Amino acid sequence: MIIDSHSHVMLPVEQQIELMNEAGINKTILFYTSIHPERVTDFQSFEQEMGKVFKILEGHVNGAEARKKGIEEQMQSIHLYPDRFLAFGSVPIGLNDEETAEWVEKQVIDNGFKGLGEFTLASGQINTLEPVFKSSYEFGYLPIWVHTFHPLGLNDIKELAELAKKYTKVPVIFGHLGGLNWLDTIKITKEISNAYIDVSAFYTTFALSLAMSELPERTLFSSDSPYGDPLLVRMAVERHSSDPYTRERVLGGNIAELLKL
Amino acid sequence: MIIDSHSHVMLPVEQQIELMNEAGINKTILFYTSIHPERVTDFQSFEQEMGKVFKILEGHVNGAEARKKGIEEQMQSIHLYPDRFLAFGSVPIGLNDEETAEWVEKQVIDNGFKGLGEFTLASGQINTLEPVFKSSYEFGYLPIWVHTFHPLGLNDIKELAELAKKYTKVPVIFGHLGGLNWLDTIKITKEISNAYIDVSAFYTTFALSLAMSELPERTLFSSDSPYGDPLLVRMAVERHSSDPYTRERVLGGNIAELLKL
Numbered sequence: 001m002i003i004d005s006h007s008h009v010m011l012p013v014e015q016q017i018e019l020m021n022e023a024g025i026n027k028t029i030l031f032y033t034s035i036h037p038e039r040v041t042d043f044q045s046f047e048q049e050m051g052k053v054f055k056i057l058e059g060h061v062n063g064a065e066a067r068k069k070g071i072e073e074q075m076q077s078i079h080l081y082p083d084r085f086l087a088f089g090s091v092p093i094g095l096n097d098e099e100t101a102e103w104v105e106k107q108v109i110d111n112g113f114k115g116l117g118e119f120t121l122a123s124g125q126i127n128t129l130e131p132v133f134k135s136s137y138e139f140g141y142l143p144i145w146v147h148t149f150h151p152l153g154l155n156d157i158k159e160l161a162e163l164a165k166k167y168t169k170v171p172v173i174f175g176h177l178g179g180l181n182w183l184d185t186i187k188i189t190k191e192i193s194n195a196y197i198d199v200s201a202f203y204t205t206f207a208l209s210l211a212m213s214e215l216p217e218r219t220l221f222s223s224d225s226p227y228g229d230p231l232l233v234r235m236a237v238e239r240h241s242s243d244p245y246t247r248e249r250v251l252g253g254n255i256a257e258l259l260k261l
Numbered sequence: 262m263i264i265d266s267h268s269h270v271m272l273p274v275e276q277q278i279e280l281m282n283e284a285g286i287n288k289t290i291l292f293y294t295s296i297h298p299e300r301v302t303d304f305q306s307f308e309q310e311m312g313k314v315f316k317i318l319e320g321h322v323n324g325a326e327a328r329k330k331g332i333e334e335q336m337q338s339i340h341l342y343p344d345r346f347l348a349f350g351s352v353p354i355g356l357n358d359e360e361t362a363e364w365v366e367k368q369v370i371d372n373g374f375k376g377l378g379e380f381t382l383a384s385g386q387i388n389t390l391e392p393v394f395k396s397s398y399e400f401g402y403l404p405i406w407v408h409t410f411h412p413l414g415l416n417d418i419k420e421l422a423e424l425a426k427k428y429t430k431v432p433v434i435f436g437h438l439g440g441l442n443w444l445d446t447i448k449i450t451k452e453i454s455n456a457y458i459d460v461s462a463f464y465t466t467f468a469l470s471l472a473m474s475e476l477p478e479r480t481l482f483s484s485d486s487p488y489g490d491p492l493l494v495r496m497a498v499e500r501h502s503s504d505p506y507t508r509e510r511v512l513g514g515n516i517a518e519l520l521k522l
Contacts, residue, residue: 037467043475050444050467149464150441180411183311203410203464204488206298206311214304227465229500236493 001026001261003252004230006118006145006175006198006222008033009073013080016225020084023230029222029255030077031118031145032070032090038226056120058151064092071107078112086259088145089113091135093121093128100131101138109139114259117145118175123152126159133167143171143258149179149201157181161188164195171258173198173220182207190214196258199250200224200233209240216246220255262287262522264513265491267379267406267436267459267483269294270334274341277486281345284491290483290516291338292379292406293331293351299487318381319412325353332368339373347520349406350374352396354382354389361392362399370400375520378406379436384413387420394428404432404519410440410462418442422449425456432519434459434481443468451475457519460511461485461494470501477507481516 004025009032010016020028034056037049067090074087089108091100108116116132129144136142148157157178164172173196178185182202189195197215200222202208211219221237223230234251241247255261265286270293271277281289295317298310328351335348350369352361369377377393390405397403409418418439425433434457439446443463450456458476461483463469472480482498484491495512502508516522 043471046467046471047444047448183308187308201464203462204485205490205493206307206488210304210307224465227467229466229497232466232493232497232500235496236490239490239493 001252001256002234003221003255003261004028004223004225005220005255006031006173006200007225007230008227009070009077010038010226011036011073013077016077017081017084019225019230023223023234025230025234026084026252027261028085029114029259030074030085030087032067032074032087034066034070036226057147058122067092067107071111074113075111086261087111087113088115088117088143090118091116091132093119093125093132095131097131097134101135104132104135104139104142108142115143115145115171115173117143117173118147119145120147121152121156123156126152126156126163129160129163133163133170136170137167141169141171143173143196145173145175145198147175148181148185149176152179154181154184157185157188161192161195164192168194170194171196176201176224177207177211183210186211186214189218193218196220196254198222199237200228202236205236205240208236209242212237212241212246212250216249217254219250221251262513262517263495264482264516264522265289265484265486266481266516267292267434267461268486268491269488270331270338271299271487272297272334274338277338278342278345280486280491284484284495286491286495287345287513288522289346289491290375290520291335291346291348293328293335293348295327295331297487318408319383328353328368332372335374336372347522348372348374349376349378349404351379352377352393354380354386354393356392358392358395362396365393365396365400365403369403376404376406376432376434378404378434379408380406381408382413382417384417387413387417387424390421390424394424394431397431398428402430402432404434404457406434406436406459408436409442409446410437413440415442415445418446418449422453422456425453429455431455432457437462437485438468438472444471447472447475450479454479457481457515459483460498461489463497466497466501469497470503473498473502473507473511477510478515480511482512
């Protein structure tokens, strides 16, 4: 089974299904989004949407309202194509342990979502994830998906690694394989058995091939669509993995095992 | 004609030709390299090679000797496949105007190379390129290729834009479309008629599609192999360009015109 382990909700949903069909993807794990650059056609509107992306990436957006609207969109896509979509649930940071657990129960567990994230934090904020790790424990070790490309740096990635070492039963997905720090991220995560590498947004195929050869059972295929192209990323995994076993694991086996699909 | 406008010398040369054939690439413009990560098979050696790449990217490598060896490799590949390869010539920074002109004449013009670069500078060093711009003028406006991904930041990109505005007849190629600053880079270069955008190392297809839609006659296809995959980048250009005219220009027309091929 081919699983795109990280994509955002695209509208209209039929467009997303079409991209999945074209790429031979059976299931996609949907993540919440507050914006839809895929719907924009002119430069100015696109720039505005991207301005919002950059704000999110800088950790400046943490609203509950936008999250709830995003969760509704996830539910709608799942409702329309229940065999094709799963989801991870977004969680605000800055809540205390109890509030976080309450949010996770209501907005993640009750909706049937399979994990927590994406977390897009400013540099220096990784420790604000601690209540999320505690909630993961409480609800059966839900995987936590963290954006580790820019603006996060190597120190943030090391802090995330420390959290993963502290909560050894929580699967931690290092989203976008550490961005500019892909080589260090691969080295660091290799030594942590509950750390996983997401390949989306790779900018050199060496990062992709190295992740797969070093962590064949903990590297996860994803397109990050609409920011990436599912077909091209699938082909990249196929072309830059060294054997059929690794290919099968990366394209679906690893995430299926992780989420008990 | 399909032209990969930026790749490094790969060894053995037959492997590079094979990748070009597979991707339907007629000609590749070769850039010098002092390392060959494509030849490495184990993690430790790969890490060593990458350590050298990171040093180069930080602007710490500027030796004449390594350059001359690299130029020899370029000449060998061209000698073996004269119809398939062209080259840009590497130039050390830190020489005065006269020394730079002397180097360009001997190591670039006399070798039949078509442009200057790749320049991989530390942040804050863009102005050291001024003698190179002067040499470009002297030898008939040779295009200058500058790495603008990390570690360069937006200020460096703006400084490069200022140089391009000062030397209006020198084509300046913004390599890797500004990296993290792709949106600003596209906006800045759009207003400078002698500025060009190289698409290699894009990490979101939005950067690629936007460059092509905003600068259809100044966006250049390249794979940056061995760091990128020629077939996948060609497919990305084809899938994310909006019309056949743009596709033809980006895949070869623009660089052919620029180099008078």
